[in-house]
Amino acid sequence: MKVIILGGTGMIGRRLARNLAAAGYETIVLSRSPKTRRVNFPSGVKLRKWDGVTTKGWGQLVDGAEAIINLAGENLAGEKFIPKRWTAKRKQYLVESRILPGKAIFQAIQAAASRPSVLIQSSAIGYYGTSLEQVFTEASPPGHDFLARLCVDWEASTKDIEDLGIRRAIIRTASVLDPSGGALNRLIFPFRVFVGGRLGSGEQWFPWIHPGDEVRAIRFLLENTEARGPFNLCSPNPIRNAMFARIAGRILRRPSVFPVPAFLLKAALGEVASVALEGQRAIPKRLENLGFTFNYPDFEPALKDVLNENA
Numbered sequence: 001m002k003v004i005i006l007g008g009t010g011m012i013g014r015r016l017a018r019n020l021a022a023a024g025y026e027t028i029v030l031s032r033s034p035k036t037r038r039v040n041f042p043s044g045v046k047l048r049k050w051d052g053v054t055t056k057g058w059g060q061l062v063d064g065a066e067a068i069i070n071l072a073g074e075n076l077a078g079e080k081f082i083p084k085r086w087t088a089k090r091k092q093y094l095v096e097s098r099i100l101p102g103k104a105i106f107q108a109i110q111a112a113a114s115r116p117s118v119l120i121q122s123s124a125i126g127y128y129g130t131s132l133e134q135v136f137t138e139a140s141p142p143g144h145d146f147l148a149r150l151c152v153d154w155e156a157s158t159k160d161i162e163d164l165g166i167r168r169a170i171i172r173t174a175s176v177l178d179p180s181g182g183a184l185n186r187l188i189f190p191f192r193v194f195v196g197g198r199l200g201s202g203e204q205w206f207p208w209i210h211p212g213d214e215v216r217a218i219r220f221l222l223e224n225t226e227a228r229g230p231f232n233l234c235s236p237n238p239i240r241n242a243m244f245a246r247i248a249g250r251i252l253r254r255p256s257v258f259p260v261p262a263f264l265l266k267a268a269l270g271e272v273a274s275v276a277l278e279g280q281r282a283i284p285k286r287l288e289n290l291g292f293t294f295n296y297p298d299f300e301p302a303l304k305d306v307l308n309e310n311a
């Protein structure tokens with residue numbers, strides 16, 4: 001079975017592509033720069049170039065493919081260690097880099113003689129906005145902040161595919177605990193250098209998922225023909241930031257008593273600091289209702305595992 005992953009060179013896509021290839025899927029990863037990315041894919045994964053915007057050079061691959069997985073999009077915090085500020089221009093790019101691939105996917109599917117049966121569409125748990133008290137399930141309405149609006153537009157970019165009779169599962173992903181980069185690296189670094197602690201009040205929720213469970217959940221949704229609509233891809237046990245700090249300190253055997261005041265983070269990073277200072281208590285209700293079980297439902301074993309993996 002042929003599966004195409006847009007944005008498959010990223011943190012999630014790399015793991016997913018390897019998993020699918022090992023399971024016997026003919027896996028095609030689209031990348032804007034396959035040569036410079038130099039991801040170490042096994043021979044079962046084919047890397048193809050695209051422009052990140054149109055169907056040029058890859059649209060014909062959709063003909064006869066069984067599934068498309070859309071993970072493409074400019075990294076929300078940037079790929080460097082210090083997060084990129086959300087200027088008006090950058091915000092526009094963050095949105096466009098998600099909506100244009102969505103539109104290209106629709107065009108490619110529409111043009112295909114033999115259409116795929118399923119699309120897995122990426123989104124984020126930021127869809128719900130943030131709250132200290134509310135519990136968010138897939139039935140909760142979207143929030144009103146920048147990330148929430150981005151997620152709404154992102155999800156909408158492939159909505160018309162449903163009118164073609166194609167099953168669409170939306171993955172509202174929480175922070176993936178991948179120490180090779182991204183949010184976890186930034187959050188853990190202060191602990192490694194002995195200055196870790198809570199961020200702001202420490203009360204904010206931190207929804208998270210083990211990278212292995214993220215890949216298992218995507219594969220589950222890909223293969224379960226009942227799975228359609230939005231799914232929260234997060235562990236059933238989100239934690240508050242203060243708990244994150246205590247557990248990270250314990251695992252790394254470092255102090256966790258150096259809080260970072262919210263105003264300092266906001267002054268240094270601007271609006272993007274809200275990703276660390278605010279959060280949401282989301283639960284994977286629809287995923288669990290469909291029978292998915294997590295290998296890592298609890299944070300401490302999950303963090304221990306991923307930090308060992310990277311040791």
Ligand SMILES: NC(=O)c1ccc[n+]([C@@H]2O[C@H](COP(=O)([O-])OP(=O)(O)OC[C@H]3O[C@@H](n4cnc5c(N)ncnc54)[C@H](OP(=O)(O)O)[C@@H]3O)[C@@H](O)[C@H]2O)c1
Pocket residue numbers: 006007008009010011012013030031032033034037051052053071072073074075076097098101122123124125172173174175176177182183
């Ligand atoms: N990791 C998380 O914790 C998390 C949480 C919630 C949601 N998500 C979302 O899930 C998706 C995959 O996550 P990830 O962590 O694997 O992301 P990632 O590591 O940033 O990878 C995303 C991929 O998208 C491609 N891309 C980047 N900018 C693009 C652009 N302007 N146009 C088209 N493609 C572009 C890149 O591939 P090439 O450079 O090879 O083209 C990149 O490898 C992302 O959209 C992300 O926002 C991730």
